[in-house]
Amino acid sequence: MDIRLTADQVPVVYHYYYLEKITTAQGVIFNHSLKELQKMEVFCDRDRSIPTGRISTLEEILETIAGRIGLEIEIKGPEPEAPQLIGQILNRYKHLWGSFEITSYEPALLLAIRDVCPGITVDLLYPRTEIWKGQEVILHEALHLSRLARARAVHLHPTQVSAEMVATLKGKGIETHAWDVNDVDSLAFMTAIGVPKICTDEFRMAQAYRISLTRKDDSIELN
Numbered sequence: 315m316d317i318r319l320t321a322d323q324v325p326v327v328y329h330y331y332y333l334e335k336i337t338t339a340q341g342v343i344f345n346h347s348l349k350e351l352q353k354m355e356v357f358c359d360r361d362r363s364i365p366t367g368r369i370s371t372l373e374e375i376l377e378t379i380a381g382r383i384g385l386e387i388e389i390k391g392p393e394p395e396a397p398q399l400i401g402q403i404l405n406r407y408k409h410l411w412g413s414f415e416i417t418s419y420e421p422a423l424l425l426a427i428r429d430v431c432p433g434i435t436v437d438l439l440y441p442r443t444e445i446w447k448g449q450e451v452i453l454h455e456a457l458h459l460s461r462l463a464r465a466r467a468v469h470l471h472p473t474q475v476s477a478e479m480v481a482t483l484k485g486k487g488i489e490t491h492a493w494d495v496n497d498v499d500s501l502a503f504m505t506a507i508g509v510p511k512i513c514t515d516e517f518r519m520a521q522a523y524r525i526s527l528t529r530k531d532d533s534i535e536l537n
Contacts, residue, residue, distance in 0.1 A: 316388045317372055317400055323393075324348040325372040325400050337369070373403050381410045386513070388439070389418040389427060397423055401430025411435070421463035428464060437491065438465040443474055453479050460488045469493045469513070472500040477507040498523055 316329045321344060333339040339346065339354040351369045358364040372387075379385070387404075389396050404414070408431075415435045418424050424436040438460045443452060452474050460468045460483075467489035470479075480490045492504050493513040501523045504512055514520045 315372075315375065315385065316390050317396070318343050318390050319393050319396055319399065320348045320351060321345055322347045323395060323399055325396070325403060326351065327370050327372060327375050372400065373406075376403065376407055380407050381413060384413045384415070386415050386417055386437075389416065389420070389423045391418060391420050391423050394426070397426035397430055401427055404431050404434065415466075417469065418463075421459055421465075424463040424465060436463060436465050437467040437469055438463045439469045439493070440471075440474070442471055449474075449476065449479065453482060457483060457486055457488060461486075467491045467511075472503070475504070475507070475509065480507050480509060495520070 315327045317325045318328050318331075320326055324347075326343070326348065328343055330336070331342050331344075333341055333343055333346070333354065336357050337354045338357075339351070343351070348371065354368060355365045356367055356369060358366050376385075387400075389400060404411075404416075404427075407414075411431070411434050415437050416424065416427050416431075417437045417439050418427075419439045419441060421438065424438065428434065428436055438456075440452075440456050440459070447455075452470075456468045456470060456474075456479075465488070468483065469491045471494055472492055475490065475492055483490050489511075490509055491511040491513070492500075492509050495501055495504055495512040495514045496516045496519075498519065501512070501514075501520060505527070512520070
């Protein structure tokens, strides 16, 4: 889940900067207070005729589901205050940190959240590749940005991942996770090269794939 700050600096769960894509409001989220946001309706991204509720605070979501499932909590930033504000909330759930991973594209935000929440797991998100970058540059940046952030893992797009890259990063103490794994071929490849965690927009497809694997081999474990 993606965490952004409201105009009155409340951490809320919302992916986009702009509100009109899936809400009844207009403009950017950081120009609205929490009170204003909670008057708006949120719609299903794929069907705007289906209202799904309202924008929730980070604390509301943690109260509802923390401890029941693992959570990836992405600090969108770029506000320097974000780690402190988010960390104050996360510290109330320290007993559940084992099921949390904090992610960001910004190493500085990950370093800051580690200061506020010592011992919490942080992972670096690596963006889609610019056209001029080759695999050696991707590996170099993924490794050293992860080191800079003191991250457990780097999250790469499937187009960036190779078996050699996973092995090299592992040898340097960095796990490789993958995001945007939205087709069976990508899932099969990530499984084959030992990527332990993936992020997908196609949950039912991924669930069906995992079930098919466990039926073939009762000993296999997927996270």
